[in-house]
Amino acid sequence: MTDQPRSKIVSELFIGIMSGTSLDGIDVVLADFSAAPRLLASHSIPMPQDLAAQLLALNAPGFDDLRLAQEASVAVTRLYAEATQQLLDQSALTTKEIQAIGCHGQTVRHRPQDGYTVQLQQPALLAELTDICVAADFRSRDIAAGGQGAPLVPAFHQCVLGDAQEHRAVLNLGGIANVTQLKPGAPVIGFDTGPANLLMDAWCQQHRAQRFDAHGAWARSGQADEALLARCLSHPFFAATPPKSCGREEFSLAWLTTQLGGKEAAADVQATLAELTALSAASAIKAWYGAPERLLLCGGGARNDFLRERLAQHLPGVIVERSDALGVPGDWLEAFAFAWLAYRLWHRLPGNLPEVTGAAGLRLLGAIYPA
Ligand SMILES: Nc1ncnc2c1ncn2[C@@H]1O[C@H](COP(=O)(O)OP(=O)(O)OP(=O)(O)O)[C@@H](O)[C@H]1O
Numbered sequence: 001m002t003d004q005p006r007s008k009i010v011s012e013l014f015i016g017i018m019s020g021t022s023l024d025g026i027d028v029v030l031a032d033f034s035a036a037p038r039l040l041a042s043h044s045i046p047m048p049q050d051l052a053a054q055l056l057a058l059n060a061p062g063f064d065d066l067r068l069a070q071e072a073s074v075a076v077t078r079l080y081a082e083a084t085q086q087l088l089d090q091s092a093l094t095t096k097e098i099q100a101i102g103c104h105g106q107t108v109r110h111r112p113q114d115g116y117t118v119q120l121q122q123p124a125l126l127a128e129l130t131d132i133c134v135a136a137d138f139r140s141r142d143i144a145a146g147g148q149g150a151p152l153v154p155a156f157h158q159c160v161l162g163d164a165q166e167h168r169a170v171l172n173l174g175g176i177a178n179v180t181q182l183k184p185g186a187p188v189i190g191f192d193t194g195p196a197n198l199l200m201d202a203w204c205q206q207h208r209a210q211r212f213d214a215h216g217a218w219a220r221s222g223q224a225d226e227a228l229l230a231r232c233l234s235h236p237f238f239a240a241t242p243p244k245s246c247g248r249e250e251f252s253l254a255w256l257t258t259q260l261g262g263k264e265a266a267a268d269v270q271a272t273l274a275e276l277t278a279l280s281a282a283s284a285i286k287a288w289y290g291a292p293e294r295l296l297l298c299g300g301g302a303r304n305d306f307l308r309e310r311l312a313q314h315l316p317g318v319i320v321e322r323s324d325a326l327g328v329p330g331d332w333l334e335a336f337a338f339a340w341l342a343y344r345l346w347h348r349l350p351g352n353l354p355e356v357t358g359a360a361g362l363r364l365l366g367a368i369y370p371a
């Protein structure tokens, strides 16, 4: 047994890994926190169809197959390690130069009201496969402190997208949409606004055998059904006061089916889902501090041109652009955030914003699995 500690890594290089509720793929980034956060490299690999189907099944309330959950957590972790190695190779870096990995894992259940949230992964296996320390399980301490455990990115939005003069808001258009209000001199506000891509993707897969509605072209060809939109907007989540977060538990294809009148054309349902996302997000963005001067979009839904047009329609006078315009690539922002959360934990700095999640106070988020 050696008692010689591993040589101390002096870099502030961290890796962030994110796979989100869209189940589209695994994003991995390399970031430097020696000064202002800098994104150095990014890479993504697709989520294999069979694993995506397993993870989707595991996200259905009541589908509680422990064996399947554990096997899926091992499989997704092996993909995390593969993506990490590919990123290191493309960056000509070795594991010895990386301080730690911040890995979100794959959410399959989110029940803060019952005291838990589940992001599948095997952090010990990831540490073993990469020989890099792994920070994981970022949400549970916030929930243990009475918070929602989500959204966690508003603190990072404040860090990289905040401005001393301009009133900005950030809208992540992932499977679920979440907004961050960054008004100079006012507390940060952040919460989930409701479904973004997850329902549009599911409806598109069911009716067009396409993974998503590229550029929102199918939705654009339809006509939003006002009666269906009103039924969807009557979901209690939209009227709930923050702190609030949601997932497939609240907005599933099964729920959508219960809202249909039975005679809507498929393209009109897709148009209605786009309008549901645009309207619910715009209402959330205008609430509390009023409309911002600038709205920064991130997440894959920022590539949905039709959705962006509908958003802008509900936000007259607001500059609407991707966060890339301010030098923060919207496609990589969530993975970047989890590299930052690992950095925060590594230096024993709190990762949550209690004013966002409702936690009793600032908390260190995550657990470290040493390499
Ligand atoms: N060109 C495009 N046109 C329309 N939608 C697109 C386009 N490219 C990506 N998307 C949407 O973005 C989704 C992936 O977005 P993203 O990776 O941000 O989601 P996620 O991170 O899994 O979600 P969450 O933020 O909820 O965890 C795709 O499933 C698709 O719906």
Ligand SMILES: CC(=O)N[C@H]1[C@@H]2OC[C@@H](O2)[C@@H](O)[C@@H]1O[C@H](C)C(=O)O
Pocket: 020, 021, 107, 110, 117, 149, 150, 151, 152, 153, 154, 172, 174, 175, 176, 177, 178, 192, 245, 246, 247, 334
């Ligand atoms: C439980 C969970 O994974 N929630 C996700 C989801 O995807 C978007 C939105 O809902 C956000 O609240 C959260 O992820 C981001 C990374 C967050 O915590 O800020």
